[in-house]
Amino acid sequence: MPSYYDDTSFDYPEFWQGRKYEDLAEKLALEKLIAKIPDNFRKSLLDVGAGFGRLAEVYAGKFDTCFLVDPSKKLLFRGKKNLSGKKNLRFLTGTGEKIPFKKKKFDLVLIVRVFHHIRKPKKTFCQVFRILRPGGFFIFEYANKAHFKARFLNFFKRKRPFLLEPADIRSRKNLKRRTIPFINYHPDWVQDLIKKFGFSLVEKLSVSNFRSGILKRLLPCPILLFMERNSQKLLGKIDFGPSIFVLLQKPSK
Numbered sequence: 001m002p003s004y005y006d007d008t009s010f011d012y013p014e015f016w017q018g019r020k021y022e023d024l025a026e027k028l029a030l031e032k033l034i035a036k037i038p039d040n041f042r043k044s045l046l047d048v049g050a051g052f053g054r055l056a057e058v059y060a061g062k063f064d065t066c067f068l069v070d071p072s073k074k075l076l077f078r079g080k081k082n083l084s085g086k087k088n089l090r091f092l093t094g095t096g097e098k099i100p101f102k103k104k105k106f107d108l109v110l111i112v113r114v115f116h117h118i119r120k121p122k123k124t125f126c127q128v129f130r131i132l133r134p135g136g137f138f139i140f141e142y143a144n145k146a147h148f149k150a151r152f153l154n155f156f157k158r159k160r161p162f163l164l165e166p167a168d169i170r171s172r173k174n175l176k177r178r179t180i181p182f183i184n185y186h187p188d189w190v191q192d193l194i195k196k197f198g199f200s201l202v203e204k205l206s207v208s209n210f211r212s213g214i215l216k217r218l219l220p221c222p223i224l225l226f227m228e229r230n231s232q233k234l235l236g237k238i239d240f241g242p243s244i245f246v247l248l249q250k251p252s253k
Contacts, residue, residue: 005051005072012075013052021221022208023054025228026112026141026243029207030058032232033139033247034108036203041107041137048096048128049114053079053089060086063108067101069094096124104133112141112245116183121166125197135252138199139245141207145184147242164189187239190246199248206235207243 005012016023043064047055050068052075060066060083067090070076076091083089094100096111096118109128118124128138146162154162164186170179194201209231210216210224235241 005070006074013054013078016054021216021224021228022211024221024225025208025211026245027055027058028225028229029205029232029245030055030110030112030139032205033203033245034059034062036247037108037137041135044106045108045110046099046101046106046131047110047112048094048099048124049111049117050079050091051075051113053083055110055112056083056086056089059110060089064088065090067092067106069099071095096127099127099131101131103130105131106136107133108137108139110139112139115141115185116143117181118183119181121185121193125193129197129199129250132250134250136250137202138248138250140248141243141245142190143182143184144239144242144244145186146239148238148240149242162186187244190244194246194248198251200251202247202249203233204236204247205232205245206239206241207232207245209235209241211242 042062045059045063045066047053047059047066047068050056050070051072053068056066056068056079065088068076068079069092070079071093073093076093080091092100096114097120109132111124111128115121115124132138145167150162166183166185166189168181168183170182191201208228210219210227215224236244
């Protein structure tokens, strides 16, 4: 992953320039979930795969200290530069499979737009469980292989039901080239993983529900975001969207 995001031919911040709706929809979901975290769990936050700190504006003012971890030194350098005015942010290299902190340190761990790149999701969950303090929280986003559009097309093409196992959606060409993984997850598989680690589900949101080129051309972004704001929780009940956000809590004992 570091080599992919450190490649001078790829500009990750530029990737978001044409994705204003998706960016704001994710920040909207994050704000909703953080609002559910009690004040006595607002001291320390860890953002795994933080990149250039895209989400920092949402959480920086809500926690005493925020650590932004990413394998890409290029993105971390950019984040330090762009967010130099926020003095409670700390930047360091690391990955979800090997988080560089001692156990029971954090009130909240955040993993957004990262899980689809992780080859060993169970190992990452183990790391998160280890570094969360008892009763701590975990906000986790994953790419939903069984979103509504996929189910709709699957039905009309009369394909077999979705397999529960994670699916790497890279083309054969990219698989041969060993490019960065892009793994989609079935909600039932993720739910089973959550139960295995003993996390309890606090909230689930369906995000980027109106991610459509046609809709984005027809409707202004404020209207899309109004629709998004009022549908995330409801559509989360049926795993509607391409991106699912969950707020989990570690057992207190």
